[in-house]
Amino acid sequence: MKIFSTLSGKKEQFVPQSDEVTMYVCGVTPYSDAHIGHAMSYIIFDVIRRYIRFSGYKLKFIQNVTDVDDKIIDRANKKGIPAIELAEQYSDSFMADMDALNVVRADFYPRATGEIDKIIEMVQGLVNNGYAYEVNGSVYFRVTKVSDYGKLAHRTLDSMMAGARIEIEQDKEHPMDFTLWKASKPGEPSWTSPWGEGRPGWHIECSAMSLKYLGDTIDIHGGGSDLIFPHHENEIVQSECFTGKKPFAKYWMHNGLLQFGGDKMSKSLGNLITIKDALQKYNVDTIRIFILNSHYRSPLKYSLEAFQAAESAADRLRRTVEREDNANNTNKLDPQPYRKLFIEAMDDDFNTPQALAALFDLARAINQAADAGTDISEAKNTLAELAQNVLGLKLASISYEQNPEIQKLIQERQTFREERNWKEADDVRQKLADLGVAVEDTPTGVKITPLKKK
RNA sequence: GGCGACGUAGCCAAGUGGUAAGGCAGGGGUCUGCAAAACCCCCAUUCAGCGGUUCAAAUCCGCUCGUCGCCUCCA
Structure with a gap:
Protein backbone atom coordinates (compact mmCIF):
# COMPACT_ATOMS: atom_id res chain seq x y z
CA MET A 1 0.00 0.00 0.00
CA LYS A 2 1.31 3.40 -0.93
CA ILE A 3 0.37 6.67 0.70
CA PHE A 4 1.16 10.18 -0.44
CA SER A 5 2.57 12.11 2.48
CA THR A 6 2.45 15.88 2.48
CA LEU A 7 5.64 15.91 4.52
CA SER A 8 7.79 14.19 1.88
CA GLY A 9 5.69 15.39 -1.03
CA LYS A 10 5.57 11.94 -2.60
CA LYS A 11 4.01 8.53 -2.43
CA GLU A 12 5.63 6.32 0.15
CA GLN A 13 5.33 2.64 0.93
CA PHE A 14 3.06 2.34 3.94
CA VAL A 15 4.92 0.69 6.80
CA PRO A 16 3.08 1.11 10.09
CA GLN A 17 4.92 0.81 13.38
CA SER A 18 2.96 -2.29 14.34
CA ASP A 19 -0.03 -4.38 13.33
CA GLU A 20 -2.22 -1.82 15.00
CA VAL A 21 -2.18 1.31 12.90
CA THR A 22 -2.58 4.52 14.87
CA MET A 23 -4.46 7.32 13.16
CA TYR A 24 -5.72 10.77 14.03
CA VAL A 25 -7.86 13.06 11.90
CA CYS A 26 -8.66 16.58 13.01
CA GLY A 27 -12.27 16.94 13.96
CA VAL A 28 -14.59 19.90 14.13
CA THR A 29 -15.03 23.01 16.15
CA PRO A 30 -18.75 22.72 16.77
CA TYR A 31 -20.35 26.15 16.46
CA SER A 32 -22.67 25.56 13.49
CA ASP A 33 -24.02 22.71 11.38
CA ALA A 34 -21.39 20.86 9.38
CA HIS A 35 -21.46 21.39 5.60
CA ILE A 36 -20.73 19.06 2.72
CA GLY A 37 -17.09 20.12 2.71
CA HIS A 38 -16.84 18.43 6.10
CA ALA A 39 -18.70 15.47 4.65
CA MET A 40 -16.09 15.23 1.91
CA SER A 41 -13.19 15.13 4.33
CA TYR A 42 -14.71 12.68 6.75
CA ILE A 43 -16.04 10.35 4.07
CA ILE A 44 -12.59 10.24 2.49
CA PHE A 45 -10.90 9.39 5.77
CA ASP A 46 -13.67 6.92 6.52
CA VAL A 47 -12.86 5.05 3.31
CA ILE A 48 -9.15 5.18 4.10
CA ARG A 49 -9.83 3.71 7.53
CA ARG A 50 -12.11 1.05 6.10
CA TYR A 51 -9.50 0.07 3.55
CA ILE A 52 -6.71 -0.15 6.10
CA ARG A 53 -8.84 -2.55 8.12
CA PHE A 54 -9.89 -4.40 4.97
CA SER A 55 -6.18 -4.90 4.22
CA GLY A 56 -5.78 -6.81 7.46
CA TYR A 57 -4.52 -4.20 9.88
CA LYS A 58 -6.01 -3.32 13.18
CA LEU A 59 -6.63 0.38 13.59
CA LYS A 60 -6.94 2.73 16.49
CA PHE A 61 -8.56 5.96 15.44
CA ILE A 62 -9.01 9.14 17.44
CA GLN A 63 -10.77 12.34 16.46
CA ASN A 64 -10.96 15.50 18.52
CA VAL A 65 -13.84 17.80 19.25
CA THR A 66 -12.53 21.28 19.88
CA ASP A 67 -15.26 22.47 22.16
CA VAL A 68 -13.69 25.68 23.37
CA ASP A 69 -12.73 28.36 20.89
CA ASP A 70 -13.30 32.02 19.98
CA LYS A 71 -16.06 31.30 17.49
CA ILE A 72 -17.95 29.10 19.92
CA ILE A 73 -17.74 31.79 22.57
CA ASP A 74 -18.89 34.50 20.14
CA ARG A 75 -21.78 32.47 18.85
CA ALA A 76 -22.87 31.43 22.31
CA ASN A 77 -22.76 35.01 23.53
CA LYS A 78 -24.98 36.10 20.66
CA LYS A 79 -27.43 33.35 21.50
CA GLY A 80 -27.20 34.06 25.19
CA ILE A 81 -26.34 30.50 26.15
CA PRO A 82 -23.24 29.02 27.78
CA ALA A 83 -20.46 28.19 25.32
CA ILE A 84 -20.29 24.61 26.47
CA GLU A 85 -23.99 24.17 25.76
CA LEU A 86 -23.64 25.45 22.21
CA ALA A 87 -20.65 23.19 21.62
CA GLU A 88 -22.58 20.24 22.98
CA GLN A 89 -25.52 20.92 20.71
CA TYR A 90 -23.49 21.13 17.51
CA SER A 91 -21.27 18.29 18.50
CA ASP A 92 -24.34 16.08 18.78
CA SER A 93 -25.53 17.40 15.45
CA PHE A 94 -22.18 16.50 13.91
CA MET A 95 -22.29 12.95 15.24
CA ALA A 96 -25.77 12.50 13.83
CA ASP A 97 -24.54 13.72 10.43
CA MET A 98 -21.63 11.30 10.49
CA ASP A 99 -23.93 8.40 11.34
CA ALA A 100 -26.27 9.37 8.53
CA LEU A 101 -23.33 9.48 6.13
CA ASN A 102 -22.38 5.95 7.18
CA VAL A 103 -19.06 7.12 8.58
CA VAL A 104 -17.67 4.56 11.02
CA ARG A 105 -17.29 6.06 14.48
CA ALA A 106 -13.87 6.76 15.91
CA ASP A 107 -12.68 4.71 18.86
CA PHE A 108 -12.92 7.84 20.95
CA TYR A 109 -13.78 11.50 20.49
CA PRO A 110 -11.84 13.40 23.15
CA ARG A 111 -12.95 16.93 23.89
CA ALA A 112 -10.61 19.84 24.43
CA THR A 113 -12.37 20.75 27.65
CA GLY A 114 -11.81 17.22 28.92
CA GLU A 115 -8.07 17.27 28.25
CA ILE A 116 -7.03 20.45 30.04
CA ASP A 117 -4.61 18.62 32.35
CA LYS A 118 -2.69 17.12 29.45
CA ILE A 119 -2.70 20.45 27.63
CA ILE A 120 -1.28 22.29 30.64
CA GLU A 121 1.31 19.57 31.10
CA MET A 122 2.46 20.09 27.52
CA VAL A 123 2.55 23.87 27.72
CA GLN A 124 4.49 23.68 30.98
CA GLY A 125 6.90 21.22 29.42
CA LEU A 126 7.51 23.56 26.50
CA VAL A 127 8.08 26.49 28.83
CA ASN A 128 10.49 24.38 30.88
CA ASN A 129 12.59 23.33 27.93
CA GLY A 130 12.74 26.82 26.48
CA TYR A 131 10.45 26.41 23.48
CA ALA A 132 7.72 28.57 24.94
CA TYR A 133 7.45 31.74 26.98
CA GLU A 134 4.78 33.44 29.04
CA VAL A 135 3.70 37.05 28.64
CA ASN A 136 0.77 38.60 30.49
CA GLY A 137 -0.85 35.27 31.26
CA SER A 138 -0.56 33.91 27.73
CA VAL A 139 2.02 31.41 26.54
CA TYR A 140 3.56 31.49 23.07
CA PHE A 141 5.60 29.02 21.09
CA ARG A 142 9.01 30.29 20.00
CA VAL A 143 9.19 29.30 16.32
CA THR A 144 12.67 30.72 15.80
CA LYS A 145 14.04 28.03 18.11
CA VAL A 146 13.05 25.27 15.70
CA SER A 147 15.32 24.91 12.69
CA ASP A 148 12.88 22.96 10.56
CA TYR A 149 9.79 25.06 11.17
CA GLY A 150 7.83 25.03 7.88
CA LYS A 151 8.84 21.54 6.82
CA LEU A 152 5.26 20.36 6.35
CA ALA A 153 4.07 23.38 4.39
CA HIS A 154 7.40 23.40 2.53
CA ARG A 155 8.09 26.97 3.43
CA THR A 156 10.68 28.80 5.42
CA LEU A 157 10.10 31.36 8.10
CA ASP A 158 11.48 34.05 5.80
CA SER A 159 9.15 33.17 2.96
CA MET A 160 6.22 33.20 5.35
CA MET A 161 7.11 36.65 6.49
CA ALA A 162 7.43 38.04 2.97
CA GLY A 163 4.26 39.89 2.13
CA ALA A 164 2.24 38.04 4.69
CA ARG A 165 -0.55 39.85 6.41
CA ILE A 166 0.56 39.34 9.93
CA GLU A 167 -0.98 41.27 12.72
CA ILE A 168 1.69 42.52 15.01
CA GLU A 169 1.05 41.47 18.55
CA GLN A 170 3.11 43.35 21.06
CA ASP A 171 3.48 40.41 23.37
CA LYS A 172 5.09 38.10 20.85
CA GLU A 173 8.84 37.90 20.42
CA HIS A 174 8.36 37.01 16.77
CA PRO A 175 5.28 37.63 14.62
CA MET A 176 5.02 33.95 13.68
CA ASP A 177 5.05 32.74 17.26
CA PHE A 178 1.72 31.11 18.03
CA THR A 179 -0.44 30.84 21.10
CA LEU A 180 -0.29 27.74 23.25
CA TRP A 181 -2.28 29.12 26.16
CA LYS A 182 -4.53 32.13 26.04
CA ALA A 183 -5.22 34.35 29.05
CA SER A 184 -9.00 34.58 29.35
CA LYS A 185 -11.04 37.72 29.47
CA PRO A 186 -13.74 38.10 32.11
CA GLY A 187 -16.82 36.06 31.31
CA GLU A 188 -15.03 33.60 29.07
CA PRO A 189 -14.70 29.92 29.89
CA SER A 190 -11.41 29.49 31.74
CA TRP A 191 -9.27 27.05 33.66
CA THR A 192 -6.69 27.62 36.33
CA SER A 193 -3.15 27.26 35.09
CA PRO A 194 0.38 28.09 36.27
CA TRP A 195 -0.01 31.32 34.22
CA GLY A 196 -3.36 32.31 35.67
CA GLU A 197 -6.87 31.86 34.36
CA GLY A 198 -6.95 30.93 30.71
CA ARG A 199 -7.82 28.48 27.98
CA PRO A 200 -6.00 26.42 25.36
CA GLY A 201 -4.75 27.94 22.11
CA TRP A 202 -6.03 26.47 18.88
CA HIS A 203 -3.37 23.91 17.94
CA ILE A 204 -2.42 22.45 21.27
CA GLU A 205 -5.46 20.22 21.85
CA CYS A 206 -4.75 18.01 18.86
CA SER A 207 -1.18 17.43 19.98
CA ALA A 208 -2.26 16.67 23.51
CA MET A 209 -4.88 14.17 22.42
CA SER A 210 -2.71 12.48 19.84
CA LEU A 211 0.13 12.02 22.32
CA LYS A 212 -2.14 10.94 25.12
CA TYR A 213 -4.27 8.43 23.26
CA LEU A 214 -2.01 7.23 20.46
CA GLY A 215 1.57 7.77 21.62
CA ASP A 216 4.57 9.94 20.78
CA THR A 217 4.72 8.81 17.17
CA ILE A 218 1.58 7.88 15.29
CA ASP A 219 1.26 6.37 11.85
CA ILE A 220 -1.20 8.64 10.08
CA HIS A 221 -2.34 12.16 10.81
CA GLY A 222 -4.93 13.64 8.48
CA GLY A 223 -7.21 16.55 7.74
CA GLY A 224 -8.21 19.05 5.08
CA SER A 225 -5.44 20.71 3.10
CA ASP A 226 -6.40 24.02 4.67
CA LEU A 227 -5.01 22.66 7.93
CA ILE A 228 -1.48 22.14 6.65
CA PHE A 229 -0.54 25.62 7.69
CA PRO A 230 -0.54 26.71 10.37
CA HIS A 231 -2.45 24.04 12.27
CA HIS A 232 -0.52 20.89 11.41
CA GLU A 233 2.79 22.66 11.12
CA ASN A 234 2.34 23.90 14.66
CA GLU A 235 1.17 20.53 15.91
CA ILE A 236 4.42 19.07 14.66
CA VAL A 237 6.76 21.53 16.35
CA GLN A 238 4.98 21.64 19.67
CA SER A 239 4.69 17.86 19.82
CA GLU A 240 8.23 17.06 18.72
CA CYS A 241 9.70 19.69 20.99
CA PHE A 242 7.69 18.43 23.93
CA THR A 243 8.47 14.74 23.53
CA GLY A 244 11.91 15.15 22.03
CA LYS A 245 10.92 12.46 19.56
CA LYS A 246 10.56 12.62 15.79
CA PRO A 247 8.45 12.18 13.88
CA PHE A 248 5.20 13.15 15.53
CA ALA A 249 3.40 11.44 12.65
CA LYS A 250 4.88 9.19 9.96
CA TYR A 251 2.39 9.97 7.20
CA TRP A 252 0.57 13.27 6.76
CA MET A 253 -2.52 13.01 4.62
CA HIS A 254 -4.56 15.94 3.34
CA ASN A 255 -7.69 16.02 1.27
CA GLY A 256 -8.45 18.65 -1.38
CA LEU A 257 -11.20 21.08 -0.58
CA LEU A 258 -14.72 21.25 -1.88
CA GLN A 259 -15.45 24.32 -3.96
CA PHE A 260 -18.87 25.77 -4.27
CA GLY A 261 -19.84 26.19 -7.88
CA GLY A 262 -18.45 28.53 -10.47
CA ASP A 263 -20.00 31.43 -8.67
CA LYS A 264 -18.22 33.43 -6.09
CA MET A 265 -17.30 31.27 -3.21
CA SER A 266 -19.04 33.76 -1.01
CA LYS A 267 -17.96 33.80 2.55
CA SER A 268 -21.45 34.44 3.73
CA LEU A 269 -23.15 31.29 4.87
CA GLY A 270 -25.63 31.56 2.00
CA ASN A 271 -23.32 29.56 -0.20
CA LEU A 272 -22.77 26.68 2.13
CA ILE A 273 -24.79 23.53 1.88
CA THR A 274 -25.14 21.68 5.14
CA ILE A 275 -24.94 17.93 5.38
CA LYS A 276 -28.53 17.92 6.56
CA ASP A 277 -29.59 19.82 3.41
CA ALA A 278 -27.74 17.40 1.18
CA LEU A 279 -29.19 14.36 2.90
CA GLN A 280 -32.65 15.78 2.43
CA LYS A 281 -32.13 15.75 -1.30
CA TYR A 282 -29.81 12.83 -1.93
CA ASN A 283 -29.22 9.49 -0.29
CA VAL A 284 -25.92 8.56 1.33
CA ASP A 285 -24.67 6.52 -1.61
CA THR A 286 -25.15 9.46 -3.95
CA ILE A 287 -23.14 11.74 -1.72
CA ARG A 288 -20.40 9.17 -1.22
CA ILE A 289 -20.08 8.38 -4.91
CA PHE A 290 -19.99 12.07 -5.76
CA ILE A 291 -17.02 12.44 -3.43
CA LEU A 292 -15.24 9.16 -4.15
CA ASN A 293 -15.45 9.60 -7.90
CA SER A 294 -12.63 12.11 -7.76
CA HIS A 295 -9.25 11.65 -6.17
CA TYR A 296 -9.11 12.66 -2.53
CA ARG A 297 -6.19 15.04 -2.97
CA SER A 298 -7.85 17.00 -5.78
CA PRO A 299 -10.20 19.85 -5.13
CA LEU A 300 -13.79 19.00 -6.02
CA LYS A 301 -16.40 21.37 -7.34
CA TYR A 302 -19.91 21.09 -6.03
CA LEU A 391 -16.41 2.38 0.10
CA GLY A 392 -19.13 2.50 2.73
CA LEU A 393 -22.01 2.46 0.28
CA LYS A 394 -25.27 1.04 1.58
CA LEU A 395 -26.84 -0.14 -1.69
CA ALA A 396 -30.10 -0.43 0.17
CA SER A 397 -33.27 -0.29 -1.86
CA ILE A 398 -36.44 1.23 -0.55
CA SER A 399 -39.22 -1.22 0.14
CA TYR A 400 -42.80 -0.28 -0.58
CA GLU A 401 -44.30 -3.46 0.80
CA GLN A 402 -45.59 -1.68 3.85
CA ASN A 403 -47.40 0.94 1.82
CA PRO A 404 -51.02 -0.24 1.37
CA GLU A 405 -51.91 2.45 -1.14
CA ILE A 406 -49.08 1.52 -3.46
CA GLN A 407 -49.69 -2.20 -2.99
CA LYS A 408 -53.35 -1.76 -3.89
CA LEU A 409 -52.51 0.12 -7.07
CA ILE A 410 -49.99 -2.52 -8.07
CA GLN A 411 -52.65 -5.17 -7.68
CA GLU A 412 -55.11 -3.13 -9.72
CA ARG A 413 -52.63 -2.67 -12.47
CA GLN A 414 -51.79 -6.38 -12.54
CA THR A 415 -55.44 -7.19 -12.99
CA PHE A 416 -55.76 -4.79 -15.92
CA ARG A 417 -52.63 -6.21 -17.44
CA GLU A 418 -53.91 -9.75 -17.20
CA GLU A 419 -57.03 -8.54 -18.97
CA ARG A 420 -54.70 -6.97 -21.52
CA ASN A 421 -56.39 -3.69 -20.72
CA TRP A 422 -53.29 -1.60 -21.45
CA LYS A 423 -55.02 1.75 -21.30
CA GLU A 424 -56.24 1.26 -17.72
CA ALA A 425 -52.95 -0.32 -16.71
CA ASP A 426 -51.06 2.72 -17.94
CA ASP A 427 -53.42 5.02 -16.08
CA VAL A 428 -52.60 3.21 -12.88
CA ARG A 429 -48.92 3.52 -13.66
CA GLN A 430 -49.45 7.26 -13.92
CA LYS A 431 -51.16 7.26 -10.53
CA LEU A 432 -48.15 5.50 -9.08
CA ALA A 433 -45.90 8.05 -10.72
CA ASP A 434 -47.92 10.76 -9.02
CA LEU A 435 -47.05 9.03 -5.74
CA GLY A 436 -43.39 9.26 -6.67
CA VAL A 437 -42.69 5.68 -7.67
CA ALA A 438 -41.90 4.00 -10.96
CA VAL A 439 -43.18 0.54 -11.79
CA GLU A 440 -41.20 -1.92 -13.85
CA ASP A 441 -42.39 -5.26 -15.20
CA THR A 442 -39.68 -7.85 -14.89
CA PRO A 443 -39.67 -11.60 -15.57
CA THR A 444 -39.79 -12.21 -11.82
CA GLY A 445 -42.58 -9.78 -11.08
CA VAL A 446 -43.26 -6.14 -10.54
CA LYS A 447 -40.43 -3.95 -9.32
CA ILE A 448 -41.09 -0.62 -7.64
CA THR A 449 -38.44 2.05 -7.48
CA PRO A 450 -38.41 5.71 -6.54
CA LEU A 451 -39.25 7.83 -9.55
CA LYS A 452 -36.17 9.48 -10.99
CA LYS A 453 -35.92 13.17 -10.43
CA LYS A 454 -35.45 14.97 -13.68
C1' G B 1 3.55 40.26 -2.83
C1' G B 2 5.19 35.00 -1.39
C1' C B 3 4.30 29.55 -1.80
C1' G B 4 1.64 25.77 -4.29
C1' A B 5 -2.04 23.07 -7.27
C1' C B 6 -4.68 22.45 -11.56
C1' G B 7 -6.47 23.01 -16.98
C1' U B 8 -8.26 15.49 -20.43
C1' A B 9 -15.01 14.40 -24.77
C1' G B 10 -21.51 18.01 -23.70
C1' C B 11 -20.70 17.44 -17.99
C1' C B 12 -17.91 14.84 -13.82
C1' A B 13 -13.27 12.28 -13.79
C1' A B 14 -8.81 8.34 -13.84
C1' G B 15 -4.34 7.92 -16.34
C1' U B 16 2.74 10.92 -14.87
C1' G B 17 7.26 8.23 -21.09
C1' G B 18 4.75 3.57 -25.17
C1' U B 19 0.16 5.41 -28.02
C1' A B 20 -6.77 8.01 -23.99
C1' A B 21 -10.32 3.94 -17.55
C1' G B 22 -15.03 4.71 -15.47
C1' G B 23 -19.69 7.45 -14.49
C1' C B 24 -23.57 10.78 -16.35
C1' A B 25 -25.86 12.77 -20.63
C1' G B 26 -26.73 11.86 -26.07
C1' G B 27 -27.61 8.81 -30.87
C1' G B 28 -28.78 3.85 -33.04
C1' G B 29 -30.31 -1.28 -31.98
C1' U B 30 -32.04 -5.95 -29.04
C1' C B 31 -35.74 -7.02 -25.42
C1' U B 32 -40.88 -5.25 -23.84
C1' G B 33 -48.26 -4.75 -24.85
C1' C B 34 -45.93 0.08 -24.04
C1' A B 35 -42.30 1.47 -20.85
C1' A B 36 -38.32 0.88 -17.41
C1' A B 37 -34.06 -1.86 -16.46
C1' A B 38 -30.29 -4.68 -18.74
C1' C B 39 -27.30 -5.76 -22.94
C1' C B 40 -24.85 -4.49 -27.91
C1' C B 41 -22.91 -0.53 -31.19
C1' C B 42 -21.52 4.76 -31.74
C1' C B 43 -19.77 9.26 -29.13
C1' A B 44 -11.56 12.76 -27.59
C1' U B 45 -6.46 10.59 -34.13
C1' U B 46 -6.56 13.64 -28.98
C1' C B 47 -5.27 15.62 -23.53
C1' A B 48 -5.55 24.86 -22.55
C1' G B 49 -1.96 27.20 -26.34
C1' C B 50 3.09 27.59 -28.33
C1' G B 51 7.99 25.77 -28.49
C1' G B 52 11.76 22.01 -26.80
C1' U B 53 13.89 16.95 -25.15
C1' U B 54 13.00 11.75 -26.94
C1' C B 55 12.61 6.30 -31.43
C1' A B 56 8.16 7.55 -28.54
C1' A B 57 4.83 12.82 -24.30
C1' A B 58 -1.63 13.94 -21.92
C1' U B 59 2.62 12.30 -19.16
C1' C B 60 9.58 15.47 -18.89
C1' C B 61 11.47 20.92 -19.67
C1' G B 62 10.46 26.27 -20.94
C1' C B 63 7.12 30.17 -22.05
C1' U B 64 1.99 32.11 -22.61
C1' C B 65 -3.15 32.15 -21.28
C1' G B 66 -6.86 30.62 -17.73
C1' U B 67 -8.90 28.60 -12.99
C1' C B 68 -8.18 27.66 -7.90
C1' G B 69 -6.01 26.99 -2.94
C1' C B 70 -2.83 28.50 1.20
C1' C B 71 -0.11 32.56 3.60
C1' U B 72 -6.01 35.10 8.55
C1' C B 73 -10.86 31.14 11.25
C1' C B 74 -11.70 26.80 8.25
C1' A B 75 -12.44 19.64 6.58
Missing part, protein backbone atom coordinates in the same frame (compact mmCIF):
# COMPACT_ATOMS: atom_id res chain seq x y z
CA SER A 303 -22.45 20.91 -8.84
CA LEU A 304 -25.98 19.72 -9.27
CA GLU A 305 -25.08 17.82 -12.44
CA ALA A 306 -22.35 15.89 -10.68
CA PHE A 307 -24.75 14.92 -7.92
CA GLN A 308 -27.34 13.74 -10.43
CA ALA A 309 -24.72 11.69 -12.23
CA ALA A 310 -23.70 10.16 -8.91
CA GLU A 311 -27.31 9.33 -8.16
CA SER A 312 -27.74 7.45 -11.43
CA ALA A 313 -24.44 5.68 -10.85
CA ALA A 314 -25.50 4.61 -7.36
CA ASP A 315 -28.75 3.33 -8.78
CA ARG A 316 -26.88 1.22 -11.30
CA LEU A 317 -24.84 -0.53 -8.61
CA ARG A 318 -27.90 -1.01 -6.44
CA ARG A 319 -29.87 -2.63 -9.27
CA THR A 320 -26.96 -4.89 -10.13
CA VAL A 321 -26.74 -6.21 -6.60
CA GLU A 322 -30.45 -7.01 -6.70
CA ARG A 323 -30.36 -9.22 -9.79
CA GLU A 324 -31.31 -12.89 -9.63
CA ASP A 325 -28.44 -15.22 -8.74
CA ASN A 326 -29.11 -18.06 -11.22
CA ALA A 327 -27.37 -20.14 -8.59
CA ASN A 328 -28.37 -23.45 -10.16
CA ASN A 329 -26.44 -22.73 -13.35
CA THR A 330 -23.06 -24.44 -13.61
CA ASN A 331 -21.49 -21.46 -15.37
CA LYS A 332 -20.16 -19.02 -12.81
CA LEU A 333 -18.92 -15.49 -13.16
CA ASP A 334 -15.50 -15.14 -11.52
CA PRO A 335 -15.11 -11.73 -9.84
CA GLN A 336 -11.42 -12.15 -9.02
CA PRO A 337 -10.00 -10.05 -11.88
CA TYR A 338 -12.20 -7.12 -10.82
CA ARG A 339 -11.36 -7.54 -7.18
CA LYS A 340 -7.70 -7.42 -8.10
CA LEU A 341 -8.13 -4.18 -10.04
CA PHE A 342 -10.03 -2.69 -7.14
CA ILE A 343 -7.31 -3.56 -4.67
CA GLU A 344 -4.54 -2.31 -6.94
CA ALA A 345 -6.33 1.01 -7.26
CA MET A 346 -6.86 1.35 -3.52
CA ASP A 347 -3.29 0.29 -2.75
CA ASP A 348 -2.08 3.17 -4.89
CA ASP A 349 -2.79 6.03 -2.50
CA PHE A 350 -6.48 5.20 -2.24
CA ASN A 351 -7.38 5.84 -5.86
CA THR A 352 -11.13 5.60 -5.34
CA PRO A 353 -12.09 6.79 -8.86
CA GLN A 354 -10.18 3.87 -10.29
CA ALA A 355 -11.55 1.51 -7.67
CA LEU A 356 -15.05 2.66 -8.56
CA ALA A 357 -14.30 2.08 -12.23
CA ALA A 358 -13.39 -1.52 -11.38
CA LEU A 359 -16.71 -1.84 -9.59
CA PHE A 360 -18.62 -0.53 -12.60
CA ASP A 361 -16.75 -2.93 -14.85
CA LEU A 362 -17.75 -5.73 -12.51
CA ALA A 363 -21.34 -4.49 -12.54
CA ARG A 364 -21.40 -4.66 -16.32
CA ALA A 365 -19.98 -8.17 -16.28
CA ILE A 366 -22.59 -9.20 -13.72
CA ASN A 367 -25.42 -7.78 -15.82
CA GLN A 368 -24.11 -9.49 -18.92
CA ALA A 369 -23.83 -12.78 -17.07
CA ALA A 370 -27.24 -12.34 -15.52
CA ASP A 371 -28.77 -11.79 -18.96
CA ALA A 372 -27.07 -14.98 -20.08
CA GLY A 373 -28.37 -16.92 -17.10
CA THR A 374 -24.94 -17.46 -15.57
CA ASP A 375 -24.50 -17.91 -11.81
CA ILE A 376 -23.59 -14.47 -10.49
CA SER A 377 -23.92 -15.09 -6.76
CA GLU A 378 -20.21 -14.93 -6.00
CA ALA A 379 -19.66 -11.89 -8.23
CA LYS A 380 -22.54 -10.11 -6.56
CA ASN A 381 -21.10 -10.88 -3.15
CA THR A 382 -17.79 -9.39 -4.20
CA LEU A 383 -19.43 -6.28 -5.57
CA ALA A 384 -21.44 -5.78 -2.40
CA GLU A 385 -18.49 -6.54 -0.16
CA LEU A 386 -16.19 -4.00 -1.81
CA ALA A 387 -18.84 -1.35 -2.20
CA GLN A 388 -20.21 -1.68 1.30
CA ASN A 389 -17.24 -2.63 3.45
CA VAL A 390 -14.61 -0.50 1.77
